[in-house]
Amino acid sequence: xxxxxxxxxxxxxxxxxxxxxxxxxxxxxxxxxxxxxxxxxxxxxxxxxxxxxxxxxxxxxxxxxxxxxxxxxxxxxxxxxxxxxxxxxxxxxxxxxxxxxxxxxxxxxxxxxxxxxxxxxxxxxxxxxxxxxxxxxxxxxxxxxxxxxxxxxxxxxxxxxxxxxxxxxxxxxxxxxxxxxxxxxxxxxxxxxxxxxxxxxxxxxxxxxxxxxxxxxxxxxxxxxxxxxxxxxxxxxxxxxxxxxxxxxxxxxxxxxxxxxxxxxxxxxxxxxxxxxxxxxxxxxxxxxxxxxxxxxxxxxxxxxxxxxxxxxxxxxxxxxxxxxxxxxxxxxxxxxxxxxxxxxxxxxxxxxxxxxxxxxxxxxxxxxxxxxxxxxxxxxxxxxxxxxxxxxxxxxxxxxxxxxxxxxxxxxxxxxxxxxxxxxxxxxxxxxxxxxxxxxxxxxxxxxxxxxxxxxxxxxxxxxxxxxxxxxxxxxxxxxxxxxxxxxxxxxxxxxxxxxxxxxxxxxxxxxxxxxxxxxxxxxxxxxxxxxxxxxxxxxxxxxxxxxxxxxxxxxxxxxxxxxxxxxxxxxxxxxxxxxxxxxxxxxxxxxxxxxxxxxxxxxxxxxxxxxxxxxxxxxxxxxxxxxxxxxxxxxxxxxxxxxxxxxxxxxxxxxxxxxxxxxxxxxxxxxxxxxxxxxxxxxxxxxxxxxxxxxxxxxxxxxxxxxxxxxxxxxxxxxxxxxx
Numbered sequence: 124x125x126x127x128x129x130x131x132x133x134x135x136x137x138x139x140x141x142x143x144x145x146x147x148x149x150x151x152x153x154x155x156x157x158x159x160x161x162x163x164x165x166x167x168x169x170x171x172x173x174x175x176x177x178x179x180x181x182x183x184x185x186x187x188x189x190x191x192x193x194x195x196x197x198x199x200x201x202x203x204x205x206x207x208x209x210x211x212x213x214x215x216x217x218x219x220x221x222x223x224x225x226x227x228x229x230x231x232x233x234x235x236x237x238x239x240x241x242x243x244x245x246x247x248x249x250x251x252x253x254x255x256x257x258x259x260x261x262x263x264x265x266x267x268x269x270x271x272x273x274x275x276x277x278x279x280x281x282x283x284x285x286x287x288x289x290x291x292x293x294x295x296x297x298x299x300x301x302x303x304x305x306x307x308x309x310x311x312x313x314x315x316x317x318x319x320x321x322x323x324x325x326x327x328x329x330x331x332x333x334x335x336x337x338x339x340x341x342x343x344x345x346x347x348x349x350x351x352x353x354x355x356x357x358x359x360x361x362x363x364x365x366x367x368x369x370x371x372x373x374x375x376x377x378x379x380x381x382x383x384x385x386x387x388x389x390x391x392x393x394x395x396x397x398x399x400x401x402x403x404x405x406x407x408x409x410x411x412x413x414x415x416x417x418x419x420x421x422x423x424x425x426x427x428x429x430x431x432x433x434x435x436x437x438x439x440x441x442x443x444x445x446x447x448x449x450x451x452x453x454x455x456x457x458x459x460x461x462x463x464x465x466x467x468x469x470x471x472x473x474x475x476x477x478x479x480x481x482x483x484x485x486x487x488x489x490x491x492x493x494x495x496x497x498x499x500x501x502x503x504x505x506x507x508x509x510x511x512x513x514x515x516x517x518x519x520x521x522x523x524x525x526x527x528x529x530x531x532x533x534x535x536x537x538x539x540x541x542x543x544x545x546x547x548x549x550x551x552x553x554x555x556x557x558x559x560x561x562x563x564x565x566x567x568x569x570x571x572x573x574x575x576x577x578x579x580x581x582x583x584x585x586x587x588x589x590x591x592x593x594x595x596x597x598x599x600x601x602x603x604x605x606x607x608x609x610x611x612x613x614x615x616x617x618x619x620x621x622x623x624x625x626x627x628x629x630x631x632x633x634x635x636x637x638x639x640x641x642x643x644x645x646x647x648x649x650x651x652x653x654x655x656x657x658x659x660x661x662x663x664x665x666x667x668x669x670x671x672x673x674x675x676x677x678x679x680x681x682x683x684x685x686x687x688x689x690x691x692x693x694x695x696x697x698x699x700x701x702x703x704x705x706x707x708x709x710x711x712x713x714x715x716x717x718x719x720x721x722x723x724x725x726x727x728x729x730x731x732x733x734x735x736x737x738x739x740x741x742x743x744x745x746x747x748x749x750x751x752x753x754x755x756x757x758x759x760x761x762x763x764x765x766x767x768x769x770x771x772x773x774x775x776x777x778x779x780x781x782x783x784x785x786x787x788x789x790x791x792x793x794x795x796x797x798x799x800x801x802x803x804x805x806x807x808x809x810x811x812x813x814x815x816x817x818x819x820x821x822x823x824x825x826x827x828x829x830x831x832x833x834x835x836x837x838x839x840x841x842x843x844x845x846x847x848x849x
Contacts, residue, residue, distance in 0.1 A: 152537050159545060162558070176553025182620035183553075187629035188636075188701025197656070198648040199637040200701055202630050207444040209474065210632070213436070219409040220432035221470070222313045224439065228473050229274040236478035237273045238303040239265040241486070241501055243372045249495055259495035265480055265505060270473075273307060278404065279397030281311035286396045287342065287365055287386075291316035291405045294338040294415060298322050298331065299346040301460045302481050304369040304390055306469065308344050309460075313432075316407040320415045320427070321461040323826040324349060325819030330425055332359035334417045337427060337671060347371035350378075350387075357382040367393055409433040415670050416463055418608050427670030428608045430463070437663035438467050438613035439474060441631035445616040446579070446602070448475040448509075455507035455571075457482040459826045463612040464581045468511045480505040488570055506572040513582040514589065515738075515828040517601070521589045522734055522757070524567060524596050539563065546595050551622060560598045567596045575599050581612065583829050584705055584724070587624035588732045603627050605705060609679070609689050610634070611664040615703050629701040634662035635686070636703065638695060644712060644720055646694050653696040655706065661688040711832075713743035713750075719804045721750055727830070729799035730807075735760045735791050738817050738824075740835045741807060742843055749808035751846040753839050754788060756812055764788070779812035788812060809846035811839065 170176075192199040206214070218227050242263035249259040268276070289295060295317050299305050312319045322334045331352075335343065342365040345353070350368045357363060366387045368376055378387045407413070413432045417425040454472040456479045458465040472479050482501035485493040489500040528539050542563040546556045560568075568575065578593065580603045594601045600619060605627035606612040614636065617628035630636040638656035640647045648654040665687040668676030679690050694707035711724040723741045730739050730752070738755040758775050764787050765771070765778055778784050789810045796806040817823040823835050836843065 151534060152541060155538065155541060170554055174554055179553035179620055179622075182618070183622045184700065185618075186700050187618055188697075191635070192637075193648070195640075195649065197637050197639045197659075198654050198697070199635055200630055200697060201635050202632045203701070204444065204632060206440070206632055209443040210440045213440055213443075219436050220313070220407050220411075221310070221413055221435055222404075222406050222432075224436065224470065224474060225274060225277065225310050225313070228476070229270045232270045232476040234269050234271060235476055236267040237270045237473065238306060239267045239478060239480040239505070240303050241265050241480070241482070241504065246373055247495065257492075260486060260493045260498070261495050262486065262498055262501075262504075267478065268303065273303075273310075276307050276394060277310040278314060279311075279394045279400075280308060280390070281314040281317075281397065281404070282400040282402045283393035283395070283397035284311060284317065284342070285315055285402040286400050287393070289315065289317055289342060291407075292318065292411065294318045294320050294340045296320040296322060296335055296338070296340045296343045297345075297461075298324060298343055299349060299369055300324055300483065301456055301458065301465065302346070302369065303479075304346075305460045306473075306479075308369075308390075309466075313407060313413060314404045316405045316411060318412045318415055320417070321466075322417050322425075323459060323461045323819070325459075325826045326417075326425065327822050328352070328356055328359065330417075332356060334425060334427065335360045335363065338415055341365060342367065344390075345369070347374075347376050350376060354380055354382075357385060407432055409436070412667075414463075414466075416461070416608055426672060426675065429667045429670055430608075430611055431667065434611045434664055434666060435467070435470070437633055438611040438631075439470055441613050441633050441664065442467060442471045442616070443474065444632045445604075445618075445628075446471065446577075447619060448472075448477050450476075452477045452509050453505060453507045453574075454479045455482060455502065455505065455510035455575075456480065457484065457487060458511050458513065462582070462826060463608050464606070465511055467612050468579060472509070477509065480507060502570070502572040504572075506574045508574050509577045509579070510571070510575065511579045511581065513828055514580060514585045515583070517578070517580060517585060517589050517593050518731060520570075520597070521592045524592065525734060526759075543595060547591070550595070553622075564596050564598055568598055571597070577602065579604065581606065584728055585624075586728050586732055590624040605693075605703065606664075607660075607689070607691060609666045610660045610662075610691075611666065613664045614658075614660050614691075617702075621702070623702070626698070626702045626704045628703065630703075631664075634660060634664055636660060636695075636697075637688075638697065641694065641709070644694070644707070646707070650696075653698055653704075655694065655696040657709070658691045658693045658695045658703070658705075659688055660691060661686045663687075665689045714745055715743060715750075715804060716746055716748045717804075719802070721805050723750070723832070726750065726801060726805050726807075729801060730792055730795055732799070733791060733795040735764075735788060738830075740830055740832065740839075742836060744843075744847060747847055749804060750806075751809045751811070751843060752792065752807035753811050753813055753835060753842070754792070755815075755817055756788060761788075761812075764791075776814045779814040785810050785812055809849060811842040811846055813839070 188200040188202050191201045243260050244263045245261040246258050248256050250256055297319055309319050320338045322331055341362050343363055344367045346369045369390045409432050412429050413435050414430040415427045416430055417427050454477050456469055460466050469479055485491055486501050488502050491500050494500050528536055542559050546559050549556050576599055578599050578601045585603050590601055602617045604616040606614040613631050615628040616631055637659040638648050638654055639659055641657045646655040648656050668680050681688050692709045693705055695703045695705050697703055707722045708724050711722055713721050721743050726741045727739050735757055737757050740753045741750050743750040761778055768783055792807055819826050823831055
């Protein structure tokens with residue numbers, strides 16, 4: 124009896140304690156709200172005068188594109204803005220090639236910092252708490268090359284290539300990670316009218332060999348890290364005679380064990396050859412091919428897209444007009460330069476005099492896998508102000524913020540949520556919130572060095588939830604754009620003052636956007652309230668077509684009204700201010716058994732906002748009435764669900780095979796589907812949990828982390844069949 128009484132007393136005291144804790148927390152939040160009202164009352168007149176929010180609201184609402192042609196089948200839009208001063212200078216000085224762009228930048232900025240590389244002082248063993256030993260970098264400061272030095276190195280490397288027998292208009296492959304030597308090598312090629320072939324470092328050996336063989340190159344520029352791949356690759360690429368590698372900072376490169384009759388030399392040796400060469404520069408013409416850029420292969424074998432100097436400079440001018448740079452800006456370069464989005468963003472930085480500091484996912488932040496304990500990550504040392512990102516990276520930042528807040532305790536979580544809603548309310552009205560930025564969101568900003576003010580997002584759709592949270596918590600402008608390799612990454616860019624989410628902005632200067640009816644799915648330009656249809660892109664930014672694929676070029680490209688046009692396959696709707704929202708994609712659309720159309724990409728984008736989901740691929744069988752989903756779960760949250768179900772001491776692989784876990788995750792997805800207002804037929808009817816993280820190395824996602832839908836389907840076809848059978 125006394126035991127029962129003791130238990131009841133303990134339960135009562137716990138309930139009382141919880142009640143008191145709730146009371147004090149409620150009181151604390153009420154006090155903070157009261158203080159915020161007083162703060163608003165006292166500071167409102169000052170902020171009103173200093174921040175001039177009405178101007179921001181007016182700029183956000185302004186019309187950014189107008190209709191220039193319209194009929195029952197199509198409607199065409201054009202930008203209404205004036206070009207920027209840099210844009211006008213490039214036009215007046217007839218700068219129409221990338222070779223001229225570098226010359227202009229060097230003449231303008233000369234001794235300023237241009238490209239920066241962080242010093243690696245040593246690689247040392249570090250013992251982990253569990254006893255395991257990992258190799259970590261001891262790192263120093265950034266070492267910078269000036270504009271003048273970059274131009275000199277590019278000129279010497281270009282002459283060195285000519286000494287190796289490279290002739291103008293010949294193709295040369297750059298197969299390397301993002302780094303300063305990549306950009307120097309590219310501009311060296313432009314100086315000698317050589318066409319750069321870019322291939323993602325994460326592609327399979329077969330895809331790499333396909334790009335090298337198709338472009339008939341005999342010289343490949345690679346890196347110390349990737350050179351060993353060629354021990355096997357050389358047997359598949361018989362035409363290659365020269366391998367030039369970018370050296371490692373710490374160790375010499377082992378050049379033994381490669382196929383005979385292939386010359387292997389370091390980057391610096393080619394520069395030395397060029398230093399003593401008398402070969403002249405061979406400037407390209409605007410219509411000459413600057414880059415043959417292989418796509419990431421998300422829908423099959425990578426295609427080589429022909430990008431001329433005219434295409435590249437057209438995009439450069441458009442980006443200079445769309446994106447504002449400041450004198451104190453520093454660009455954080457880490458996305459693959461083999462992706463046209465990163466290459467053009469860094470080219471804008473060079474043109475505008477913005478230093479580029481290079482990084483990698485291994486050393487980016489303090490917690491990166493190669494950073495030694497007590498050593499700062501690249502972001503903390505560089506303190507960049509601008510960077511590019513793909514949505515997957517921003518999704519991970521967003522989920523990381525949510526997890527950190529969740530672990531911080533009930534009071535801290537309540538304070539954060541109040542601050543978040545407070546800032547969201549005032550930013551929508553056109554105000555900044557400097558006090559909250561410093562006190563509440565300051566620690567989140569420090570992850571990327573504390574000075575980031577601008578993030579350019581591209582490569583895939585960015586969900587409104589992630590867009591809003593990153594903008595609020597990192598105190599940055601997140602500008603989303605839309606483009607494809609075939610349009611030189613440029614089609615639309617959000618306006619700096621646009622406070623909306625879920626849209627990709629208006630057409631950039633020099634590029635027209637046309638919507639055409641797609642009758643099969645009932646998307647028409649006469650739809651109300653917004654015109655809808657397939658996005659067709661026209662302008663000087665549009666590629667000539669695909670390398671050695673005339674039938675596909677004829678299918679996707681056409682010439683009309685004095686300009687080249689490209690059929691994107693994306694479905695868009697245009698809002699009254701001229702901004703575009705991507706609402707569907709032809710290749711992602713599947714028709715189920717009862718005739719309902721499901722946009723797989725749209726469903727995936729909504730379900731990715733579920734904290735449990737690291738990655739997801741939705742599949743729809745046209746002979747079935749529902750979709751199924753392959754889910755890469757968040758291991759920590761999956762373990763929490765397992766504990767709640769009474770499942771303990773199970774590995775991640777065992778949890779992913781457990782039917783009870785599949786059922787629980789499916790329920791989570793259905794709850795998220797309802798929150799996202801998905802239709803019943805869009806909600807997955809079954810799930811398969813995948814314990815392995817999908818990476819570019821596996822061939823299931825591209826270097827920009829876009830799904831390779833066909834590859835995922837082929838890998839998991841047995842599981843897809845099982846889900847439908849069950």
